[in-house]
Amino acid sequence: MPSKVALICGGGAFPLVAAKAAQTRGESVFLLGLRGIAGAEIEQFPHVWLGIGQLGRAFEEISARDIKKVCFIGGLKRPEFTDLRLDWGGVKRIPEIVKFLKGGDDHALKGVIKLFESEGLQVIGVDALAPELLAAQGDMAGKLPQDLADDLAFARAFLADLSAYDCGQAAVVANRRVIAVEAVEGTDAMLARVAELREKGRWRPKGRAGLLVKAPKRGQDLRVDLPAIGPDTLRGAEKAGLCGIAVAAGGVLMLDRAALAAQAERAGLFLHGFVGEAP
Amino acid sequence: MPSKVALICGGGAFPLVAAKAAQTRGESVFLLGLRGIAGAEIEQFPHVWLGIGQLGRAFEEISARDIKKVCFIGGLKRPEFTDLRLDWGGVKRIPEIVKFLKGGDDHALKGVIKLFESEGLQVIGVDALAPELLAAQGDMAGKLPQDLADDLAFARAFLADLSAYDCGQAAVVANRRVIAVEAVEGTDAMLARVAELREKGRWRPKGRAGLLVKAPKRGQDLRVDLPAIGPDTLRGAEKAGLCGIAVAAGGVLMLDRAALAAQAERAGLFLHGFVGEAP
Numbered sequence: 093m094p095s096k097v098a099l100i101c102g103g104g105a106f107p108l109v110a111a112k113a114a115q116t117r118g119e120s121v122f123l124l125g126l127r128g129i130a131g132a133e134i135e136q137f138p139h140v141w142l143g144i145g146q147l148g149r150a151f152e153e154i155s156a157r158d159i160k161k162v163c164f165i166g167g168l169k170r171p172e173f174t175d176l177r178l179d180w181g182g183v184k185r186i187p188e189i190v191k192f193l194k195g196g197d198d199h200a201l202k203g204v205i206k207l208f209e210s211e212g213l214q215v216i217g218v219d220a221l222a223p224e225l226l227a228a229q230g231d232m233a234g235k236l237p238q239d240l241a242d243d244l245a246f247a248r249a250f251l252a253d254l255s256a257y258d259c260g261q262a263a264v265v266a267n268r269r270v271i272a273v274e275a276v277e278g279t280d281a282m283l284a285r286v287a288e289l290r291e292k293g294r295w296r297p298k299g300r301a302g303l304l305v306k307a308p309k310r311g312q313d314l315r316v317d318l319p320a321i322g323p324d325t326l327r328g329a330e331k332a333g334l335c336g337i338a339v340a341a342g343g344v345l346m347l348d349r350a351a352l353a354a355q356a357e358r359a360g361l362f363l364h365g366f367v368g369e370a371p
Numbered sequence: 372m373p374s375k376v377a378l379i380c381g382g383g384a385f386p387l388v389a390a391k392a393a394q395t396r397g398e399s400v401f402l403l404g405l406r407g408i409a410g411a412e413i414e415q416f417p418h419v420w421l422g423i424g425q426l427g428r429a430f431e432e433i434s435a436r437d438i439k440k441v442c443f444i445g446g447l448k449r450p451e452f453t454d455l456r457l458d459w460g461g462v463k464r465i466p467e468i469v470k471f472l473k474g475g476d477d478h479a480l481k482g483v484i485k486l487f488e489s490e491g492l493q494v495i496g497v498d499a500l501a502p503e504l505l506a507a508q509g510d511m512a513g514k515l516p517q518d519l520a521d522d523l524a525f526a527r528a529f530l531a532d533l534s535a536y537d538c539g540q541a542a543v544v545a546n547r548r549v550i551a552v553e554a555v556e557g558t559d560a561m562l563a564r565v566a567e568l569r570e571k572g573r574w575r576p577k578g579r580a581g582l583l584v585k586a587p588k589r590g591q592d593l594r595v596d597l598p599a600i601g602p603d604t605l606r607g608a609e610k611a612g613l614c615g616i617a618v619a620a621g622g623v624l625m626l627d628r629a630a631l632a633a634q635a636e637r638a639g640l641f642l643h644g645f646v647g648e649a650p
Binding site: 281 | 552
């Protein structure tokens with residue numbers, strides 16, 4: 093009998109790809125699409141559509157199919173409490189929900205995991221479901237230049253220290269100087285800012301310089317809200333005139349790895365997966 | 372005989388105001404205007420114009436007037452080495468200059484101070500020259516709300532930790548969540564970003580929320596490159612829908628304090644000067 097897994101699907105292309113990968117691996121998948129967020133293509137699989145506040149319904153649908161494993165996949169804008177339109181199962185859990193909505197994103201997501209675990213469900217990460225969706229180790233395209241290894245170490249330590257404040261999955265660093273830090277705006281907006289800083293002469297390196305570093309927060313639960321890079325990230329890095337991108341191997345989603353590596357090669361960007369604890 | 376002080380003048384309104392304040396206090400002032408950066412109004416005082424690389428000339432002009440005290444005042448975009456057009460006095464110091472241009476802004480500025488001190492000059496801060504240009508303690512406009520005191524403490528600790536990376540003189544925090552962090556783009560651009568996050572629904576508080584916190588970096592030499600707030604900062608905070616602004620008392624330039632306090636009152640923003648080490 094195949095193992096069963098429920099995918100709670102947010103936006104973007106990852107839910108479908110993850111469902112396919114899991115199915116290929118022999119899992120029986122059931123998709124819970126978040127209404128207004130997940131794409132219609134998830135209907136290729138057994139599925140239901142749910143509002144983001146329909147917690148009670150989600151638990152019922154999962155339990156009715158005797159599913160014990162759940163995986164969160166896809167993007168999700170942080171909801172405000174008043175957007176939740178909670179069903180009765182949600183209303184019963186208001187005290188927990190209010191508590192975890194106060195604080196950074198990571199705090200909120202840990203709260204969501206706890207809610208599911210308290211229903212007796214096992215929350216698994218993408219690494220267990222479809223490891224090929226995660227960044228590989230070492231040089232995936234080009235080669236991390238020797239003189240940027242120091243900037244990478246600097247950026248990793250910087251991001252790790254920011255983690256204590258539940259902030260900072262990405263930064264642009266050049267010559268041991270922090271050019272931009274990501275908070276709520278997201279990586280694409282941060283990269284666009286770096287391109288603008290160049291255009292306006294606020295940052296004026298000669299030619300290509302610096303790198304984008306992206307990693308989960310230190311202590312982040314890797315079962316939810318993994319950082320991701322995609323074609324837009326690469327285009328953004330190219331426009332910002334960076335030398336390349338370094339991501340945490342196994343900790344950053346890539347769709348898909350081969351296509352991104354090819355795109356990076358064409359753009360003359362290196363794409364590197366680093367391992368281990370931040371220095 | 373009045374004490375003499377040389378003002379190395381960058382951009383913005385502070386050089387003129389500081390010169391006037393020092394003169395009122397009985398100092399004899401001599402202004403060295405950075406060409407293309409300082410405003411023409413500095414010609415109201417005894418002055419010379421210098422290119423940013425004319426270090427040798429600067430030392431000669433200062434020494435010729437038997438001046439022993441120097442104060443840096445006004446804004447300065449970080450120059451690239453190749454923009455410097457060094458004179459002979461600058462060329463002789465290339466090894467030091469190259470060394471301090473590698474690294475963050477604060478590192479670079481400490482290098483500049485050292486260069487001047489190695490000429491036997493005393494580098495003084497604005498606090499010694501014109502303390503009325505610095506943020507006062509406590510509530511300067513409105514009142515820091517009780518429920519934002521926690522966000523202020525959080526933001527101060529956050530900025531202090533960023534200091535180790537020579538980054539982060541300002542951040543916007545709401546409900547213990549970092550909404551935006553300033554790096555190279557500057558405070559105005561960061562505030563515009565927060566306004567945009569609101570418009571785009573990426574940050575959706577009900578009504579006014581959060582605060583801008585601005586402070587010198589931990590361990591920053593307060594004799595150069597103090598952070599500043601002005602009318603644009605207040606307008607930016609208003610557009611971003613913040614509750615107010617908190618700045619390090621004695622560590623942030625304000626032009627001028629009374630006018631900014633009045634503007635804040637009109638805009639319904641609190642303006643608070645905090646003291647002591649970051650928590």
